[in-house]
Amino acid sequence: MANTTSKTPLALRLGLAGSVLCLALAAAAQTSTATQGGTTAGQGERAGRASSQLSRADTAFMKQAAENNHAEIESSRLAVQKASDPAVKAFAQQMVADHGKTGQELAALASTKGVELPDGPSMMQKAKLKLLEAADGEKFDRRYSETMGLAAHRDTIALFQKAAKEARDPEVKAFATKTLPALQGHLDMAQKLPAAHAADKGHGKR
Structure with missing residues (x-):
């Protein structure tokens, strides 16, 4: 079977690799934002619980x-x-x-x-x-x-x-x-x- 990777133009391979990297970075950013939002929400929830428990x-x-x-x-x-x-x-x-x-x-x-x-x-x-x-x-x-x-x-x-x-x-x-x-x-x-x-x-x- 012929090696299809070797037939793929270098520019195309680099473009595909760049797209994968961008998608990974975007996913990581979304995860970080969600984590920060969860932390802020958690702090507010804890303060609310403190008030309601009194x-x-x-x-x-x-x-x-x-x-x-x-x-x-x-x-x-x-x-x-x-x-x-x-x-x-x-x-x-x-x-x-x-x-x-x-x-x-x-x-x-x-x-x-x-x-x-x-x-x-x-x-x-x-x-x-x-x-x-x-x-x-x-x-x-x-x-x-x-x-x-x-x-x-x-x-x-x-x-x-x-x-x-x-x-x-x-x-x-x-x-x-x-x-x-x-x-x-x-x-x-x-x-x-x-x-x-x-x-x-x-x-x-x-």
Whole structure:
């Protein structure tokens, strides 16, 4: 039998070889693109699973904690500017620093859980901030001490106590447990403010 390969022109053989190479390269490129797309999709799917696996109660706790934290920081920044009592001003400065740190820790935790936190206080908290902003002098000191120093910290402590006992996610539970002593310390500090004494008597010592 005659050798047909030897009869095939060299240019034709080279052209065929080039076509095969191009097809191989195209197939490899498609495989790489598919792999990258699968990786990106896999990452998004894992983030979605992290969010869906977190209980509604745990998610609600994180969002409420974020709103409370924003309210504390915004009101305390206002108090640093407007408070007439040096003790109230010093307390407010401490709140800005401590709640700023808590907010960073909460944001980092929420990121790992796929939870999108509110970027500010709730509507009701914003209304209270408006009332606080309208006050001046001793009236401002008293209103800030009562609403943010006492009432807000009592509410936040109750929120964190519930999460420390009932949160299903171990990291969420650990965050709540770790943060509680600082919140309780803030309430103790607020109760010692002269402007808070009258308000605190109405609620009773807790």
